[in-house]
Amino acid sequence: MSSRFRxxxxxxxxxxxxxxAACGSxxxxxxxxxxxxxxxxxxxxxxxxxxxxxxxxxxxFKVSDERGLxxxxxxxxxxxxxxxxxxxxxxxxxxxxxxAGQGAYTGVIAAVGNNLPVVITNAQDExxxxxxxxxxxxxxxxxxxxxxxxxxxxxxxxVNSLQGNWEVSLKEAxxxxxGDPSKVKLVAVPFADQVTALKSGRVDAISTLQPxxxxxxxxxxxxxxxxxxxxxxGKKDSVVNVTFxxxxxxxxxxxxxxxxxxxxxxxxxxCNAHPDEMKKAIARITKAPQEVVDATPIPVxxxxxxxxxxxxxxxxxxxxxxxxxxxxxxxxxxxxxxx
Numbered sequence: 001m002s003s004r005f006r007x008x009x010x011x012x013x014x015x016x017x018x019x020x021a022a023c024g025s026x027x028x029x030x031x032x033x034x035x036x037x038x039x040x041x042x043x044x045x046x047x048x049x050x051x052x053x054x055x056x057x058x059x060x061f062k063v064s065d066e067r068g069l070x071x072x073x074x075x076x077x078x079x080x081x082x083x084x085x086x087x088x089x090x091x092x093x094x095x096x097x098x099x100a101g102q103g104a105y106t107g108v109i110a111a112v113g114n115n116l117p118v119v120i121t122n123a124q125d126e127x128x129x130x131x132x133x134x135x136x137x138x139x140x141x142x143x144x145x146x147x148x149x150x151x152x153x154x155x156x157x158x159v160n161s162l163q164g165n166w167e168v169s170l171k172e173a174x175x176x177x178x179g180d181p182s183k184v185k186l187v188a189v190p191f192a193d194q195v196t197a198l199k200s201g202r203v204d205a206i207s208t209l210q211p212x213x214x215x216x217x218x219x220x221x222x223x224x225x226x227x228x229x230x231x232x233x234g235k236k237d238s239v240v241n242v243t244f245x246x247x248x249x250x251x252x253x254x255x256x257x258x259x260x261x262x263x264x265x266x267x268x269x270x271c272n273a274h275p276d277e278m279k280k281a282i283a284r285i286t287k288a289p290q291e292v293v294d295a296t297p298i299p300v301x302x303x304x305x306x307x308x309x310x311x312x313x314x315x316x317x318x319x320x321x322x323x324x325x326x327x328x329x330x331x332x333x334x335x336x337x338x339x
Contacts, residue, residue: 045074046256048099051082051089054286056210056293057125057241058102060301063281064267073259087111090118093246100245100260105313106164108244112327113317117247120333122261123306124241125299127228133297134226134236137213138170140205141198142220149224150179155204158189158197165228165240168316170207172231181320210296211288218295232312239302239309250334258336261303265338268301304338 048070052058064070065077080098083089089101090111100121108120127135138157140146146155152174159166171181189197194206195216207227208216217223232238243264250257271278278298283290310333314326 045076046253046259047076047078048256048260049078049080049097051092051098051101052079053082053102056282056286057299057301059278059282059285060267060271060299061102061124061264062285063271063278064263067267067270069263069267070260073263075256075259075263090116090244093118093244099249100243102241102243104165104240105242105309106168106317106322108242109310109314109317109327109332110164110323112332113314113323113325118244119247119250119331120242120244120305120310120337121250121257122243122264122303122337123239123309124243124301124303126237126239126302127226127232127235128297128300129226129229129236130300131297133210133214134223134229135240135299136169136207136209136226136228137223138173138205138207138225138227139198139213139216139221139223141201142222144204144222146205147222147224149173149177149227149230152205153179153183154185156185156187156202158187158194158203158206160188160191160194160208162186162188163322165313166207168313168320168322169228169231171320172316173225173227176230176233211292214296215292231316237300237302237306238312239305242305245334254336257334261336261338265303268303271298271301305333307339 050061052061070077080092082101083092087107089098089103090107092098093101094116102124105120108118111118138149138152146152157170159170161167167186170186171184174181174184187203189203189206191208191212194208195212197203198206198216198221205224213223226236228238228240229236245257275298279293280290282288282298283293310329311326314323314332317323318326
């Protein structure tokens, strides 16, 4: 999303540390971001402020709230403005502006690898291959002659952001196809601008997501495959987006976090089972044209992180020089995260 979470650079991570130090708070539990109180029945009520981005992966969260699933768990959701980058969202959490953020796995792994106290509480959505369409794809020009990832050697490829999931999955797809990832020129271009960059010949290929894939292939552009699925050894259900919170908040409020995840899990089941209603909700919440939403599958919503996804992403980040050392899995994800 611009809808996908962007990974900050080392400089951005340093800026987070300075921001947190200046604000004097690192547990995400102060101010308006999160609060708990006891009702007359003795049950704890909690308010969680979420950094919400109106994107297809995030819509099920809003629908779950509208259906009263968080209220059932004693949780009130407030919606905060999401910072434009992953590093900045993590700063929002650590200085108490928000309780929870949403974004790509790689951003949280990088933060933890740089000793910032955040943890993943649950998955949000996953890669898919259904109805003849994939969640992600690398798309080339109509007459480019490129039919494989190996043939991207010497070519320029637009990715939404560098040093994160888009970069490492594309490089690994090239490597899996027998190519040399170092010979591919990656260019950071936001999703909204990638189509123009490809059509104008500014780049030879783009790594993008729905609904851009469906729009381009309908016009005769060619998909050479889903780089994430290929990079994960053909695994078509790997997690990309996750929800994360300050480690101290999770440790201090385990029951609240359990209720939060339980509400999302119940909501995900409903969203996956009601694609027609979800397409209407996606158009309503994201303001995307209904005909564009109707032309693509809804995301596969899932709270489960899976047993190896954290390690898989960490290994790729180390392999391609984004991290020197992979953080331990139990440092990246909450012990109560659904598997």
